[in-house]
Amino acid sequence: MNYNTIVVAPPIFPDVLEELRRHARVVDNQSGTPLDAMTLAARLAEADGLLAFALNPVTAEVLAAAPGLRVVANIGVGYDNIDVAACNSRGVIVTNTPGVVDDATADLAFGLMLAAARRIVEGDRFVREGSWTPKAQLPMGLDVHHRTLGIVGFGRIGRAIARRAVGFDMTVLYHNRRRLEAGEETTLGVSYASLEDLLEKADFIVLQVPGTAETRHLIGAAELARMKRTAVLVNTARGGVVDEQALVEALKRGRIAAAGLDVFEGEPDVNPDLRNLPNVVLAPHVGSATLATRHAMVWRAARNLLAVLAGQEPPDRVRS
Numbered sequence: 001m002n003y004n005t006i007v008v009a010p011p012i013f014p015d016v017l018e019e020l021r022r023h024a025r026v027v028d029n030q031s032g033t034p035l036d037a038m039t040l041a042a043r044l045a046e047a048d049g050l051l052a053f054a055l056n057p058v059t060a061e062v063l064a065a066a067p068g069l070r071v072v073a074n075i076g077v078g079y080d081n082i083d084v085a086a087c088n089s090r091g092v093i094v095t096n097t098p099g100v101v102d103d104a105t106a107d108l109a110f111g112l113m114l115a116a117a118r119r120i121v122e123g124d125r126f127v128r129e130g131s132w133t134p135k136a137q138l139p140m141g142l143d144v145h146h147r148t149l150g151i152v153g154f155g156r157i158g159r160a161i162a163r164r165a166v167g168f169d170m171t172v173l174y175h176n177r178r179r180l181e182a183g184e185e186t187t188l189g190v191s192y193a194s195l196e197d198l199l200e201k202a203d204f205i206v207l208q209v210p211g212t213a214e215t216r217h218l219i220g221a222a223e224l225a226r227m228k229r230t231a232v233l234v235n236t237a238r239g240g241v242v243d244e245q246a247l248v249e250a251l252k253r254g255r256i257a258a259a260g261l262d263v264f265e266g267e268p269d270v271n272p273d274l275r276n277l278p279n280v281v282l283a284p285h286v287g288s289a290t291l292a293t294r295h296a297m298v299w300r301a302a303r304n305l306l307a308v309l310a311g312q313e314p315p316d317r318v319r320s
Helices: 014-023 037-043 060-064 084-089 102-117 120-128 156-168 182-188 195-201 221-226 244-252 272-276 291-309
Strands: 005-008 025-027 049-052 071-074 093-095 148-152 171-175 190-192 204-207 232-235 258-261 280-282
Touching (some): 005 014, 014 025, 049 291, 071 291, 102 120, 102 204, 148 195, 156 182, 171 195, 182 190, 195 221, 221 244, 272 280
Parallel strands (some): 005 049, 148 204, 232 258, 258 280
16 A cells, blocks of 8 residues: 655646545645645645645745655646755755646737737727727727747747747747757747847747746846837746836836736736736736646646656656
8 A cells, every 4th residue: 555645735637636546645625725835834744745836835944844745746837936946955856747838828928919919908898888889989909910029938838939920920039048950940930039139129029938036027127118119018927027017117108018917926916007007918827727738737747746656757857
């Protein structure tokens, strides 16, 4: 009999939960009540594995309360909720779920781009409030087709966004820490640009970089000032990549045309100024929130976790 104990911090799909129960004792949270650091630490006191989500803080303090913990399997590509260095120092393996979120997140990035450019949310409100009359001045938007798209961060999701741009006949610029080989650029139909050139030339700028100390406030007042006044900024990366107060000022002053945001610096709290601006589209961090994608993410995280508990190398080990 296997005496491993697994703590599942978020509610998950019943079939995945049943699979975990076949291999270990499971402490679940199907009620969906968010677990703060103190509660999570208490549940981990005798745990061997943790299945976590973005809102579950796995800090050094939490780890100190979990002496037997061997693996933290995060449901998501990003893992800024986990102190990876502290895990490494304690011999705790960290895994994530790359690949399975790419298409869903790319879809949302394009959705935010279209919604912000074509003022779809404003139009929806216009109709619902009964403002659409024969003499009404309708919300005028910006064309997306045949424009220039700049993608900052060109990993799997960035490339998926670039592939979607083909259908809109867009010119695609990208900026990344490492430039692609010339042949790959040709295949994808993209051109490399410095961050400064990309900001100045692009009509639409999509941020898809990881949330790290190096990328914090990558886009601030100086960067926003480089953009076209007709530019639209989309952030489907991490909230801290953008200086939100600088963005608020740019949107208020018409320094850029609009923004589409799926992530925020203090989420789930959102800057009240952002909520009150008509030229920003807000989404509650739903880049991967489709049923099929989330199901695939949870299964992948579970397989990573079970691999470690079985003494195997997990497919998606985080090595940073």
